[in-house]
Amino acid sequence: MAEPIDPVQTAATTPSLWFYVPDQYAGMYEFELTLSQNGQRVDTLFLDPVCAAGLMEVPITTALPEGDRIQWELMVMVERFAGRSGNPRVTGDIQRSSTPTWYDQLQSLDPEGWDTVLTEAGLGAIAPQTPTTFCPLEATF
Numbered sequence: 001m002a003e004p005i006d007p008v009q010t011a012a013t014t015p016s017l018w019f020y021v022p023d024q025y026a027g028m029y030e031f032e033l034t035l036s037q038n039g040q041r042v043d044t045l046f047l048d049p050v051c052a053a054g055l056m057e058v059p060i061t062t063a064l065p066e067g068d069r070i071q072w073e074l075m076v077m078v079e080r081f082a083g084r085s086g087n088p089r090v091t092g093d094i095q096r097s098s099t100p101t102w103y104d105q106l107q108s109l110d111p112e113g114w115d116t117v118l119t120e121a122g123l124g125a126i127a128p129q130t131p132t133t134f135c136p137l138e139a140t141f
Helices: 102-108 111-120
Strands: 008-010 016-021 031-037 040-047 054-059 069-076 089-096
Touching: 008 102, 016 069, 016 102, 031 054, 040 054, 102 111
Parallel strands: 008 089
Antiparallel strands: 016 054, 031 040, 031 069, 069 089
8 A cells, every 4th residue: 555645735825736747748639637625626627738848837726725635636638538547647635834835936936946946855857847838729629
């Protein structure tokens, strides 16, 4: 059984979530971000694809209640109609606290200043990455 992972702490009411998009998922159809609390869906966002690998910022508009743990799931739509089980995903938790953390520093820094913050947070492997650019969504159905 896996050990529970501590949630990322943030002082922001409506923070951005940051995801590293590797080359293999750049240019895919779209991304879906789902927020839930205690098994109940709170919000779902559909995001345009990114044109290049790098860090993707996803500003969430759902206010986080202080102290409550919110679960997130980011799914990459590799195949448009594959259903939830046919697409890769990552999950995690975020929790609002009263004290700003390293995560909150990302909002106020230029991307060039992220190296130090991410390295100190144990994320040095992705520190040199730059933010991605979003592609225009040109899906045909």
